[in-house]
Amino acid sequence: MDKDISRKNLRRHGIYYEPNVYQGNHENTGSTAHSLPDHVDAVRDGLLLMEKILPEDCNATLLEDFDEFGSADIGPDWCLRPPPAALVRGTHYERMRQESASHDNLKSCEKIVERAKNITTNSEAEWSHFWRRHMFKLFSDDAPEHSSLSPTFDRWSVYENVRWNEYGNVVKPHHLAPNRTLPQPDLTYAFPIQTSIPETFTGFARDELTQSLSLESLRKLAAQGVACAPKTALRKSIRHPTGTNWSSSDASCFPWAIVEMKKTVSARDRNAIDRCYSQAANAAAAALDIQAQLFDKLKDSDPFQRPPVVAFTCVGPVVKVWLAYQDRSGTFASPMQRMVCIWSTSVDLIWGVASLRAIIKNMHTWSSRLLKPKLQAAILQASSNISKRDRNVCDLTSAFESAGFENIFRDHGPTFGTAGTPFSAHIEWDKFSTCEQYQTITFQSPYQDYSLEELRMADYDRGRRYRPPSNAFAQPNDTSSTKRNHSDNPDDGPFGALRPRASGLARRFMKDASHRTDDSARSTSSPGLNTPEDTRAYHVDGGFANPDDEEDDDDSSSDTPSSSLTPQFRVPIVMERLIKQDRLQRIISGLKKSQLRQIMRGFETRRNPDGTYSVPIAVLVRRVNMFLNPADRISSDRGQSESSLNAKSHITPRNPKAQ
Known part of the structure; x- marks a missing residue:
């Protein structure tokens, strides 16, 4: 025009x-x-x-x-x-x-x-x-x-x-x-x-x-x-x-x-x-x-x-x-x-x-x-x-050190080509958590102010990847409990249902969150958001949680009592994934231009004045994984105990040769 x-x-x-x-x-x-x-x-x-x-x-x-x-x-x-x-x-x-x-x-x-x-x-x-x-x-x-x-x-x-x-x-x-x-x-x-x-x-x-x-x-x-x-x-x-x-x-x-x-x-x-x-x-x-x-x-x-x-x-x-x-x-x-x-x-x-x-x-x-x-x-x-606002914002190194992790990033974070900006971590103490040193780490761009609702929505969408080993949300007369031994989508549960042991801000927000039943839907809206841009939730696609990962995502049986889910899912539901940024940067630099264009599709609303994009890192990882072989995808070991999870400084890839 x-x-x-x-x-x-x-x-x-x-x-x-x-x-x-x-x-x-x-x-x-x-x-x-x-x-x-x-x-x-x-x-x-x-x-x-x-x-x-x-x-x-x-x-x-x-x-x-x-x-x-x-x-x-x-x-x-x-x-x-x-x-x-x-x-x-x-x-x-x-x-x-x-x-x-x-x-x-x-x-x-x-x-x-x-x-x-x-x-x-x-x-x-x-x-x-x-x-x-x-x-x-x-x-x-x-x-x-x-x-x-x-x-x-x-x-x-x-x-x-x-x-x-x-x-x-x-x-x-x-x-x-x-x-x-x-x-x-x-x-x-x-x-x-x-x-x-x-x-x-x-x-x-x-x-x-x-x-x-x-x-x-x-x-x-x-x-x-x-x-x-x-x-x-x-x-x-x-x-x-x-x-x-x-x-x-x-x-x-x-x-x-x-x-x-x-x-x-x-x-x-x-x-x-x-x-x-x-x-x-x-x-x-x-x-x-x-x-x-x-x-x-x-x-x-x-x-x-x-x-x-x-x-x-x-x-x-x-x-x-x-x-x-x-x-x-x-x-x-x-x-x-x-x-x-x-x-x-x-x-x-x-x-x-x-x-x-x-x-x-x-x-x-x-x-x-x-x-x-x-x-x-x-x-x-x-x-x-x-x-x-920045009093509660620190760089990723300080954030992970205060949470008991090893140093992850030695600077404010690299720029992922055209699809990212330096990230900082917003720290929120969760007084409802049973873990005294528990913190919620949310990736946030210093170039753009995210509302609290946006941050919560980002945490909610990232949590969709972690699925319970049984249909904990099924009601006695819910036909979804008879279709399969586990829920492929936490949204199959009743509207506003809570995931096991989601606590603090995540619990209060997920009660009010607008769930969607289709993982391929482009976006969802939250009644707490006021402006048209704020109502655009983060896109959740199947690139990060695909059938090849189902065996690792779920435990062995649907007969596991729901009470036993607490120690296994309390940390990964709310906590941000740890992503190895240097590896992610190398992977992105090796993608074709057509693949990069598909990754960036839908991110125009997150564009900054300087030409970079303020994209949550988990959303970026899901998009990148769509173009990788199952063995090369960036993922995490979620079957480990909380202590071993906390001891890791980076996500452990499924194929060490991918690094």
């Missing part, structure tokens, strides 16, 4: 823009019908604050400008003429002090207007150069003109024609509409990442709020699936911290303003103008999505309103200023994203240049003094939430 960012397709993706100028408290003649949220309207008021920027004696010149170049095609009158507050008035002493700066500003604006009129019919490249030189400047170019700007607190980054290739891992595909193109604004405003070593920070740069935008801090967020940067360099640096070549555009995060520029077109050429607006709306919506990932990590502890994103569209000399924001007022499952025009003017007007420069200056103040601290506080809060 072709990618499309037409206005019609943007609406399908929940993105709307309104080109008529939102007039706020002014007379409402053709503005958008949607009023701005309070926190967005506050940003609008701040951006349009224009006080004492031109001398009063130039008012007559500004009115002549308006009569000659002012037009309804540009914007409403109140955008094209200065308000009284914009002119320097006051006592003689105040005028002497302020008129000097305002007169300098007037002269500078007149030069810019003259330059704009000279390139009216020139190419888009000429207009792009004009905007970058006179309006959208780098911090290093603008700071000498404003002594109040601090490199530590006020620095911003502006990048030209940067493709936001990381956004492809953020945006969710729309099944009923063509995908949007990846944003590539003419100019991208973002916050610079501190790539220096923390030990070299000095002064206020050592403060924890300032260090929240350091490379180390943002890597931790990126490891949790938060795409902080528009480009992929930050995510790639997680695996190769010292091998990443950083360009200037790579070291940027959380874009907060974008600029789209086009050459002069006729007012009747609506297609070219709408194309410019759609490109801006697409990029602004992407910037909102990137910010939303961070604030979503705060969950219930989020004290902030979602900040807007500023956008500029420059078509020849005509400039529109927009605010894009998330509209959560509706009853839809996901918020709509609106982009509303708040100002429209032309650089053919002296007042147009002066007002635009004032808006850009106010934007810099807002971004550094309000937006940036808000993002920094959110980063610290999100990092704190992650740290709290």
Whole structure:
């Protein structure tokens, strides 16, 4: 399906823009019908604050400008003429002090207007150069003109024609509409990442709020699936911290303003103008999505309103200023994203240049003094939430050592080609267990948050492989007890039946779990899961528990009393299998591409932003075993006693030569 960012397709993706100028408290003649949220309207008021920027004696010149170049095609009158507050008035002493700066500003604006009129019919490249030189400047170019700007607190980054290739891992595909193109604004405003070593920070740069935008801090967020940067360099640096070549555009995060520029077109050429607006709306919506990932990590502890994103569209000399924001007022499952025009003017007007420069200056103040601290506080809060969650998460070595096993993995875990990520082990003490040192070890990816229901469902599906030697679930009148000496599927029992000696969380969850009667079913749902992705249970196929394994899976007779099942099945029912990861990696590397594609089928919902997959290791093993000979399959000796099971550091393969 072709990618499309037409206005019609943007609406399908929940993105709307309104080109008529939102007039706020002014007379409402053709503005958008949607009023701005309070926190967005506050940003609008701040951006349009224009006080004492031109001398009063130039008012007559500004009115002549308006009569000659002012037009309804540009914007409403109140955008094209200065308000009284914009002119320097006051006592003689105040005028002497302020008129000097305002007169300098007037002269500078007149030069810019003259330059704009000279390139009216020139190419888009000429207009792009004009905007970058006179309006959208780098911090290093603008700071000498404003002594109040601090490199530590006020620095911003502006990048030209940067493709936001990381956004492809953020945006969710729309099944009923063509995908949007990846944003590539003419100019991208973002916050610079501190790539220096923390030990070299000095002064206020050592403060924890300032260090929240350091490379180390943002890597931790990126490891949790938060795409902080528009480009992929930050995510790639997680695996190769010292091998990443950083360009200037790579070291940027959380874009907060974008600029789209086009050459002069006729007012009747609506297609070219709408194309410019759609490109801006697409990029602004992407910037909102990137910010939303961070604030979503705060969950219930989020004290902030979602900040807007500023956008500029420059078509020849005509400039529109927009605010894009998330509209959560509706009853839809996901918020709509609106982009509303708040100002429209032309650089053919002296007042147009002066007002635009004032808006850009106010934007810099807002971004550094309000937006940036808000993002920094959110980063610290999100990092704190992650740290709290990770208090019960340790690497596999620590997990197995605390459970009395030998060391299994000496690092955080290898990556299984394209079908896995480093794993860590979530430790839960089971107070209902008769074994004092008993722990439930659940494989969990550090790149994705699993809900507790998902973890329990994973344990339940993994436990399906362990089958009782008799039909312990059969009722007196249950015909399944007369068909065979044992149950091939624990789901043959009554709905919600407990397996022998399943205890603690596993027992409480299996009572509520939705059983399925067909091992080949793709998925099952749990009533405890809320979102569509959460309701997808782990796929259980026959690859791991097949007829060749039945003799080893079951004991000799169905006459065995159910009480004797306790010491044999208490550990394997709930405890995670021990998998020899190096062997699994070797096996996967030897599979054909067609086999790998079959293994990965159905795992798209587990895909991480970095291109890896968060797949429970037991599910992966079952898929791999489908393509192996019975003697080579990865399995475990479940007929052993608990003590001998606990003493083994790896799963013992059926055929030692397979290793």
